[in-house]
Amino acid sequence: MLTIRNVAGGYNGHKIVKDLSFQVHEGEFFGILGPNGSGKTTLLKMISGILPLIEGSIHLKDQLLSTYPPKELATIIAVLPQLTGESFSYTVEEVVVLGRYAHQKGLFQSMSSEDERIIEEAMAQTGILSFRHKSLMELSGGEQQRVFLAQALAQQPKVLLLDEPTNHLDLTYQKELLDLIKKMTKQNRLTVISVFHDINLTALYCDRLLLLDQGELDRMGLPNEVIKEEMIQRVYSTKVNKHYHPSIPKPQIALIPESIPENALMILNENYLRQEGEYLVYESPIPLKTMSSAVINPGVGWFQSFVNRHVDKNYNCENHFEEMSQYLVEKGFLLESTVGMMTAVKMEDAIWKFVEGTGFSLFIVVTAGVGNAVDVSRGTDHSSNYIPGTINIWIFINGDLSEEAYIQAIATATEAKVKSLHDMKIMDPLTGTIATGTSTDSILIAATQNGEKLQYAGSIAPLGQLIGTYVYQCTKKAIEKSIERKSK
Ligand SMILES: Nc1ncnc2c1ncn2[C@@H]1O[C@H](COP(=O)(O)OP(=O)(O)OP(=O)(O)O)[C@@H](O)[C@H]1O
Known part of the structure; x- marks a missing residue:
């Protein structure tokens, strides 16, 4: 033209x-x-x-x-x-x-x-x-x-x-x-x-x-x-x-507005974790860039409060989003800035660990119940009913993650979880084969996006090495604790 x-x-x-x-x-x-x-x-x-x-x-x-x-x-x-x-x-x-x-x-x-x-x-x-x-x-x-x-x-x-x-x-x-x-x-x-x-x-x-x-x-x-x-x-x-x-x-x-450093000396560690009755809450002093599969505020966003709530294994899950939202509001959380997960695991059995790398550090929290363990390669043998009783993994990172690192962190943590189930010979009760997770597992990666640039989080990258090693250890310990409680 x-x-x-x-x-x-x-x-x-x-x-x-x-x-x-x-x-x-x-x-x-x-x-x-x-x-x-x-x-x-x-x-x-x-x-x-x-x-x-x-x-x-x-x-x-x-x-x-x-x-x-x-x-x-x-x-x-x-x-x-x-x-x-x-x-x-x-x-x-x-x-x-x-x-x-x-x-x-x-x-x-x-x-x-x-x-x-x-x-x-x-x-x-x-x-x-x-x-x-x-x-x-x-x-x-x-x-x-x-x-x-x-x-x-x-x-x-x-x-x-x-x-x-x-x-x-x-x-x-x-x-x-x-x-x-x-x-x-x-x-x-x-x-x-x-x-x-x-x-x-x-x-x-x-x-x-x-x-x-x-x-x-x-x-x-x-x-x-x-x-x-x-x-x-x-x-x-x-x-x-x-x-x-x-x-x-x-x-x-x-x-990107010019940034005025805030809480530059703040380190995400166990100081911000506390248990309130049936839930565990992590309250970060600053919003964290989060990628998660939570019930409340899943996906990518910036959040400050992270709640892992114990629910009874007979919990009626039909309207779990609305029920959980109401629960969080009743407990005084601002829904816009809170990520919420659920599990049948008791919060007393949570395992956490703070680890330092060179120029970065991370704080891992795991709750693990394996009552509804599933072998992912036999997923089609299972019905798709939602049953609480999950492995919830939280990884808080003091560092500046690339998009790639977020996704790799999820993959690395998942591999570590699978390996711990494998080594502990946790079985899928339906198929009789070794389980790889449970049907409703959740994961969360949340980072300050300050400090050291962390480009990768695959299994041998510095961040991935720590995620792999310590998610594996925390998951194993959390499963042991939950099995121990059940056997009492
Ligand atoms: N009538 C004019 N006589 C002399 N110079 C002019 C005249 N109009 C514009 N200019 C000059 O030409 C240059 C480009 O101007 P122009 O308006 O094309 O830019 P622009 O990209 O549309 O800018 P803006 O985003 O600010 O609208 C400027 O330095 C401006 O001072």
């Missing part, structure tokens, strides 16, 4: 944008990113034809952009400008009607019923029908933005140019506006080129991105190719983390 070749442009002969070449295809949502002053708006002005090129060429549908008569160009390209403070005394509807101007024909230009239908549709799509008779001045910034979008849509363009379209819009309208534009790229083959400041929104909606740095192309490609930690850090000179959106395969960027 658009071919930009070796263009340079700027003001008073001074080049702001330099030697840029790229193509934008029909129906594509193309995003332009870059720091303040990198030339994004200047580039957009060059594509819209407002700013003459100093060098290079822009072709729109195989024809040189500069050769289009202005009125014809206005039927093809619509521009949604960056919203400024200025508003005029037009009504909303009048502003939208202006969008049809380029399409009106003949000497006595007047609106056809088709024009009217298109205007109504544009106002309906942008949700502005209810204030069509209001003056633009009476509207909020977000409402004005939607009016200008309606004007651009009324133009029925083939190409829509947007300069920070979500400026002034609240979360709902950001999503609605971009959903609408995205739908139009898919259904109407509308080509959209948009300048963004919000890298995360750009990643969610754009098919391809161009990253500008000081007027030059730094990188162009799919969101995943452009939104890379090191690239964003270099171009924006700001420390960021890249992660993935929790429910769709798109990269996202998180800012």
